Amino acid sequence: MSEPLLSVRDLKTQFFTEDGTVRAVDGISFDVNEGEIVGLVGESGAGKSVATSSILRLVDSPGEIVGGEIEFKGETIFGLEEGDDGELRPRDEMLTEEEMRKRIRGREIAIIFQDPMESLNPVFTVGGQLREFIEINRDLGAQEAKEEAIDMLREVGIPAPESRYDEYPHQFSGGMRQRVLIAMALACQPDLIIADEPTTALDVTVEGEILEMVKELQEKYDTSFIWVTHDMSVVAEICDRVNVMYLGEIIEQAEVDDLFYDTKHPYTSALLDSMPRPDRTVDELRPIQGVMPEAIDPPSGCRFHSRCPEAREVCREVHPEPRDLSEAGEPPHTAACVKHDAFEVGYDESPAIETEATGGFSAGLTETGGEAE
Ligand SMILES: Nc1ncnc2c1ncn2[C@@H]1O[C@H](COP(=O)(O)OP(=O)(O)OP(=O)(O)O)[C@@H](O)[C@H]1O
Ligand code: NI
Numbered sequence: 001m002s003e004p005l006l007s008v009r010d011l012k013t014q015f016f017t018e019d020g021t022v023r024a025v026d027g028i029s030f031d032v033n034e035g036e037i038v039g040l041v042g043e044s045g046a047g048k049s050v051a052t053s054s055i056l057r058l059v060d061s062p063g064e065i066v067g068g069e070i071e072f073k074g075e076t077i078f079g080l081e082e083g084d085d086g087e088l089r090p091r092d093e094m095l096t097e098e099e100m101r102k103r104i105r106g107r108e109i110a111i112i113f114q115d116p117m118e119s120l121n122p123v124f125t126v127g128g129q130l131r132e133f134i135e136i137n138r139d140l141g142a143q144e145a146k147e148e149a150i151d152m153l154r155e156v157g158i159p160a161p162e163s164r165y166d167e168y169p170h171q172f173s174g175g176m177r178q179r180v181l182i183a184m185a186l187a188c189q190p191d192l193i194i195a196d197e198p199t200t201a202l203d204v205t206v207e208g209e210i211l212e213m214v215k216e217l218q219e220k221y222d223t224s225f226i227w228v229t230h231d232m233s234v235v236a237e238i239c240d241r242v243n244v245m246y247l248g249e250i251i252e253q254a255e256v257d258d259l260f261y262d263t264k265h266p267y268t269s270a271l272l273d274s275m276p277r278p279d280r281t282v283d284e285l286r287p288i289q290g291v292m293p294e295a296i297d298p299p300s301g302c303r304f305h306s307r308c309p310e311a312r313e314v315c316r317e318v319h320p321e322p323r324d325l326s327e328a329g330e331p332p333h334t335a336a337c338v339k340h341d342a343f344e345v346g347y348d349e350s351p352a353i354e355t356e357a358t359g360g361f362s363a364g365l366t367e368t369g370g371e372a373e
Contacts, residue, residue, distance in 0.1 A: 002033075002034070003074065004031035004032060004033050005033060005034050005072065005073060005224050006031065006032040006070070006072050006192060007031050007032075007069075007070070007071045007072075008029055008030050008055065008068070009068055009070075009071075010027050010028070010067060010069070011025055011027070011028050011029070011051065011067070011068035011078075012025060012026055012027055012065070012067040012068050013025040013050050013054045013065045013066065014063065014064060015063040016062045016064070017296075020296040020297065022295045023248050023296070023298060024050040024063070024248055024295055025047045025050050025248050026247075026248035026298075027067075027248075027249065028047075028051060028243075028245070028248075028249060028250045029250070029322075030243045030250060030253060032224050032225075032226060033224065034191075034224055035218070035223075036224050036225075036240045037215075037218060037224070037227055037240050038224070038225065038226050038240065038241050038242070039226075039228075039229065039234075039235045039239035039242040039243065039256070040227070040229075040245060041230065041242060041244055041245065041271070042230065042245035042246055042271075043246075043288070043292055044230060044292075045295065046247065046292070047247070047248045047249075047295070048196070048228045048230075049196055049228065051245070052194045054078070055070055055072075055077065055109070056109060056111060056194070057077060057078065057100050065078055073191065076093045077094070077104070078094060079093070079094050106133075106137055107188045107190060108188075108191055108192070109190055109192045109194060110184075110185035110186070110188065110192070110193045110194070111185070111193070111194045111195075111196065112178075112185050112193065112194070112196065112198045113181075113197075114196060114197040114200055115201070116169070116174070116178055116180065117169065119181055119184070120181070121169075122168065123168075125166050125168055126153075126164065126165065126172060127146070127150070127153070127164070127165030127166055128166075130149040130152065130180065130183060130187065131148075134148050134149055134152075138188060148187070149165065149183075149187075150162055150165055152183040152184075152186060152187055153180070155183065155186070155217070156179040156180070156183040156186070156217070157209075158179055158180070158183075174201060174202055174206070175206035175209070178198050178199065178202065179213070182198070182210075186221065186223070189221060190223065191223065191224060193223055193224070193226075194225070194228070195225060195226070197229055197230070198210075200229065200231070207234070211234065211238050214238065215238060225238075227239055231275070232271055232272055233275055233277075235256065236256065239256050240256060241253070241254065241255050241256065242256055242259045244259070244268045246292070246303060246304055247293065247298050247303040248295055248298070248303075249336065250322060251265045251267055251268070252264055252267070252268045252322075252333075252334065252335045253322065253333070253335075254332075254333040258326075258331070259333075260272065264325055264337065264340065265335045265336065265337045266308045266309060266339075267304045267308070270288045270309075270357075273285070273288075274286060274287050289307055289309075289355075290306065290355075290357065300316055300319070302315045302316075302319065302337065302338065303319075305353075305355065307356045307357050309358055310339055311352070311353050311355045311357075312347055312350035312352050312353060313350045313352075313353055314345055314346055314347055315347075316353065318345045320337060320338050320343060321336060322335060323336070323342050323343065325342055
């Protein structure tokens, strides 16, 4: 196996607010290999966007990356070391802000946001913006950059790209704007594209078309992706491997089929049970009970225990680190849940506890369906 393209180790990003410290990303580790689409999935507030902006070192005050390491193609995007005075300081080899700006962001790691209007300027034509971006980032002349821009628009499925080149963003539909952003992301042929819920606002058919196109482009250009979503059906459609996030942590990590068919964490099961699937009837849909607690003061032990249908006393006490639970010779499949024998903390003997999930079940709300709101 070659080195991963991107490796994130024990990353911690916090926001220092008046109410306290928000542990938005609290010690996550994952890799992205060449040519892979890696999912980052979880409910709103799980820390997905903070994780991706940390990778680009785009966390704004009062937020700060406070620990961990981010390596990209053998270079250090983030890394601390202890100085002579015992204080932590950036490692010497850490890329400078200028290197991040000029070399990494947009060129080697591109990002696509949910709202295209955040990235497109309404007063300039779509083609003009794409051309300028290509001119600046690829040192091409205006004419060459224009040709390249039109090619890219064609590549992402914009019909009649020569004439649409001169149109303004508001003349494009939401799906077409998102395609333009994908063109912009691909324009510098980056090694990694981070897509932060780019299809969430679109209707399901348009979303499906865009996911299909991304898969084709991914194979053609061999670009790696981090695909952020809260939607397990998007994960099923596009991802090779998946990281499931809950309250700042990655609680399960597996290849996509293993995650769906050999689910090891109750939170992942809950996410899967709450999504419509072709192999289930609507009656079997169960919303996840309760709401995600605040990241300022996360629950003790396992952070999911307050909503977990399988929670026991021990889950309130022991904070599980992810462990690889795969069989020998199988690809890694990690989960952070003490119900698995590998954790050996006495889950089986520990008494069950009432949680938001068990309360819901004992009241018979989910059995009768529909009343669980
Ligand atoms: N600027 C900020 N100041 C304070 N807290 C913040 C800030 N930005 C994010 N957070 C907090 O960090 C946590 C993670 O937020 P993040 O945006 O990463 O969630 P997410 O998983 O991307 O959710 P969504 O699906 O809604 O986009 C949340 O508790 C959020 O309130
Ligand atoms: Ni987000």
